[in-house]
Amino acid sequence: MAHRRIWDGPSFFSANSFKCCLLFGLKHLRKLALLIALAFVAYWGFQYWREHRFDSIIAAAARHYGLDPALVKAVVWQESRFHPSIRGRAGELGLMQIREAAAMEWAASEHIRSFEHRECLNPATNVEAGAYYLKHIERHYTRADDPIPYMLAEYNAGRGNVVKWLAGAAATNSGAFIQQIGFPGTKAYVLAILDRRNRYER
Numbered sequence: 494m495a496h497r498r499i500w501d502g503p504s505f506f507s508a509n510s511f512k513c514c515l516l517f518g519l520k521h522l523r524k525l526a527l528l529i530a531l532a533f534v535a536y537w538g539f540q541y542w543r544e545h546r547f548d549s550i551i552a553a554a555a556r557h558y559g560l561d562p563a564l565v566k567a568v569v570w571q572e573s574r575f576h577p578s579i580r581g582r583a584g585e586l587g588l589m590q591i592r593e594a595a596a597m598e599w600a601a602s603e604h605i606r607s608f609e610h611r612e613c614l615n616p617a618t619n620v621e622a623g624a625y626y627l628k629h630i631e632r633h634y635t636r637a638d639d640p641i642p643y644m645l646a647e648y649n650a651g652r653g654n655v656v657k658w659l660a661g662a663a664a665t666n667s668g669a670f671i672q673q674i675g676f677p678g679t680k681a682y683v684l685a686i687l688d689r690r691n692r693y694e695r
Contacts, residue, residue: 543575547588550617554624563693564641565624567686568648572623577616586613589623599625639667642683646670650679 548562551569555562572590573579581590591599593610599622600608613619630647633655634640647655654676663670674680 544570547575547577547616547620550620554617554620557621558624558628560624560628561690561694563690564686565620565627566693567689568623568627568645569620570689571682571686577619578614584610586610587619588616589619589626591619591622591626595626596622598629637665637667637670642667642671642687645683645686646674646679649682650676654679 547569548566551566552562554560555565569575569588572585573588575588577588579588579590580586583592585592586596591610591613596610596613597608602625603621613622627644627648630644630652631640633647633652634643637643643655646658658670658673658675660673661669663673671680671683674683
């Protein structure tokens, strides 16, 4: 039985048409791939710039107060992700989330007159105040094998809470102290900064 042809006109999908469609598609795929690559490079470049643009002021503040620059930078990363204008719920300001009391204490120690808390939105001022505060609380833990976990816990949760977690071996053993931190958020905070500091030291 003969089959009837449904369409006798020219084929819309001739070899030439198919080739043209294929070339058109490949051309646009190349453009799309190029755009994706450019977007990735731009994103990576922005992230690198954001994470390194304050390196010089972090290094200067760390040197001024005798701290490890990688530690100070790790605190900046944890507190603000390098956003200098960020504000905390309790009024903390800037890169290291400086509270007003800590800012005024730093200003007094440096003999800065007519200082206002809002000046901590300046990155250099903020990191100086934050580095001072870290160094200031280090003196509480001179007997510890590693004072840094204690310093970070106090920076996050306050001296009163840290004192509660100093029972037994935790008074001088930093590993035992970390395990004894009573606030899950503070423990995560300390561990995150220690990990980030190690990355920055590589």
